[in-house]
Amino acid sequence: MGSSNQNRDWLLQVYQSPRSVFGLADIALLTGESNPISLTKKLHYQIGKGNLKNPRKGLYAKPNYDPAALACTLYTPTYVSLDYVLQKEGIIFQYDSAITAVSYLSRALEIEGWQIKYRKIKDAVLLNTNGIISNENGIHIATKERAFLDMLYLNGNMYFDAINTLNKNKVLNLLPMYASNVLEKRVKKILKI
Incomplete structure (x- = not known):
């Protein structure tokens, strides 16, 4: 007993x-x-x-675990970003059920039916916590402004359906961590700054 x-x-x-x-x-x-x-x-x-x-x-x-928590626990440091955040924030409309995250490696996995895609980004960006929200469930998730910059940095030119909800000041404050003149030009062109 x-x-x-x-x-x-x-x-x-x-x-x-x-x-x-x-x-x-x-x-x-x-x-x-x-x-x-x-x-x-x-x-x-x-x-x-x-x-x-x-x-x-x-x-x-736990039986009903959050797959975003799995993505952040599997490889560390990692934060959820890119398509996953931009879809949830209504900035891109094309649906993809995968959880997209930024980490120190690029990898695509399927675990218990969940698609998890990791994209490698340089350490100076990965380890900078500006624009990342961490919750008590162990999920680290990018703000829409950070996800927007991550997407442009990693994918080059992209089409965004609704950028009017982005806070331009937040985007500009996060931009220096990427140390990329090419990214800066892209952002200014897209946001018409």
Whole structure:
């Protein structure tokens, strides 16, 4: 009976966390379990019972996890940006169900039916937190202005359906981190500055 209560208490600690995707070290810190073998056994038991998911080796998730949290946890540093943000903000209308993120590598993955696309960007941009919102679920997401600049920087010339919602001052404040004269010219032409 004591073991069953400990398992329930342990799982309750995971469920009470605002995060939905965890690495092994995250769960160890959250639950206070210092024995990695014991922790792994507990995790696999909960996965077998359907209380947790194992979307990728070394990652564990609540059953209804946020795929954007998975994208940010799988490779770090990473932030969600590009098409994903621009679609949600109504700046581009063409629908793509993939989660697009910026990281230190370029890669496309499918995990549990979710398409996740990573685009590599230089460290000076990746590690700069201006224009990135981080929430308690472990999701780091670009503002629409940052996503707009990331898209132009990585893809060159693009068509945007509704740029009138962009804050031009925010765009101009973020622009220097890219250190690109070509990008600066593109932005000024598109925004008619």
